[in-house]
Amino acid sequence: MSVVQALYPPCCCGILQIVECGHSAMEKLGFTNFCGIDAIGISRKRKSLLKPIMAKEDDGASRIEDGHQVKKPNGLTPLANHSAALFGKNLSEMSNIGNSMNICWHECPIQKLDREHLLQQKGCVIWLTGLSGSGKSTLACFLSRSLHSRGKLTYILDGDNIRHGLNRDLSFRAEDRSENIRRIGEVAKLLADAGLICIASLISPYRKDRDACRALLPEGNFIEVFIDVPLEVCEARDPKGLYKLARAGKIKGFTGIDDPYEPPYSCEIVLEQKGSECTSLGDMTEIVISYLDKNGYLRA
Ligand SMILES: Nc1ncnc2c1ncn2[C@@H]1O[C@H](COP(=O)(O)OS(=O)(=O)O)[C@@H](OP(=O)(O)O)[C@H]1O
Numbered sequence: 001m002s003v004v005q006a007l008y009p010p011c012c013c014g015i016l017q018i019v020e021c022g023h024s025a026m027e028k029l030g031f032t033n034f035c036g037i038d039a040i041g042i043s044r045k046r047k048s049l050l051k052p053i054m055a056k057e058d059d060g061a062s063r064i065e066d067g068h069q070v071k072k073p074n075g076l077t078p079l080a081n082h083s084a085a086l087f088g089k090n091l092s093e094m095s096n097i098g099n100s101m102n103i104c105w106h107e108c109p110i111q112k113l114d115r116e117h118l119l120q121q122k123g124c125v126i127w128l129t130g131l132s133g134s135g136k137s138t139l140a141c142f143l144s145r146s147l148h149s150r151g152k153l154t155y156i157l158d159g160d161n162i163r164h165g166l167n168r169d170l171s172f173r174a175e176d177r178s179e180n181i182r183r184i185g186e187v188a189k190l191l192a193d194a195g196l197i198c199i200a201s202l203i204s205p206y207r208k209d210r211d212a213c214r215a216l217l218p219e220g221n222f223i224e225v226f227i228d229v230p231l232e233v234c235e236a237r238d239p240k241g242l243y244k245l246a247r248a249g250k251i252k253g254f255t256g257i258d259d260p261y262e263p264p265y266s267c268e269i270v271l272e273q274k275g276s277e278c279t280s281l282g283d284m285t286e287i288v289i290s291y292l293d294k295n296g297y298l299r300a
């Protein structure tokens with residue numbers, strides 16, 4: 001008898017279970033045998049859907065490979081590489097990421113391109129960065145409305161809004177801002193992979209955090225838009241009265257006052273003021289949308 005950790009039911013969305021299967025049950029339930037290991041499956045036809053991830057043969061002993069004992073903390077031993085090859089998978093795909101041990105990436109036959117075809121657009125992230133009061137949230141809404149009217153699916157990730165839920169545990173200390181941006185970057189990546197035009201609108205004051213989000217996405221999928229509005233203008237707008245509080249020392253570490261904002265060295269789009277005039281929201285929207293159009297994001 002073998003113990004196999006496999007997807008059950010054996011399909012992409014199956015639940016990972018440890019299944020014990022013996023020879024007698026095997027035939028009755030249509031279990032299959034591969035590489036000397038009895039494992040659960042529906043039929044031989046569906047064998048390709050069966051993705052055993054780790055197995056421990058019933059002697060319970062751990063294997064020695066290259067002079068090392070191969071045993072995972074949960075007591076399961078990796079399948080031999082020839083088993084992995086049978087499924088077109090290499091055991092090196094088993095990963096430890098951060099604190100997550102023994103995890104494995106699962107592919108689905110419906111991919112980003114299929115979703116893009118359905119939506120007739122290309123999934124991407126428009127990353128709006130700039131000081132508080134520079135107009136990020138307003139532009140995000142203008143963009144969303146304009147794209148919506150062209151039949152394009154968008155979703156806004158607004159820093160302020162995400163801090164009401166997913167990121168409510170984060171403060172405005174540098175490391176928390178970084179974590180805020182990292183999480184939003186990861187969510188944006190998922191939305192872009194879903195085929196959406198994701199509009200992320202957050203101060204994201206540190207260059208390295210924005211660059212890290214860019215690095216999460218395929219080349220060309222991260223469109224950084226710097227809303228370059230001077231501090232004096234933002235401060236004069238002060239729609240929430242936060243600059244006033246920051247100047248009075250009632251808010252510590254306010255971006256632009258006593259916390260830094262690092263403008264991008266190079267980014268896809270810079271929306272600047274024209275002299276003392278603010279670029280109109282209509283013009284800003286048009287600049288971003290023509291960039292998307294010219295670069296093929298508005299078709300599949
Ligand atoms: N200390 C400090 N510094 C900057 N901003 C502050 C601060 N405290 C509260 N706020 C309010 O939080 C909004 C910014 O949230 P973000 O998630 O975009 O910030 S960051 O990217 O993590 O820096 C920001 O919203 P916007 O004005 O829309 O940018 C402010 O309303």
Ligand SMILES: Nc1ncnc2c1ncn2[C@@H]1O[C@H](COP(=O)(O)OP(=O)(O)O)[C@@H](O)[C@H]1O
Pocket residue numbers: 130131132133134135136137138139237239278279280281
């Ligand atoms: N291009 C613009 N010209 C003039 N006022 C603007 C422009 N963009 C935004 N505003 C105004 O500036 C204020 C701040 O805009 P908001 O979108 O809340 O900025 P942010 O999200 O960057 O804090 C709002 O009162 C908004 O109406």
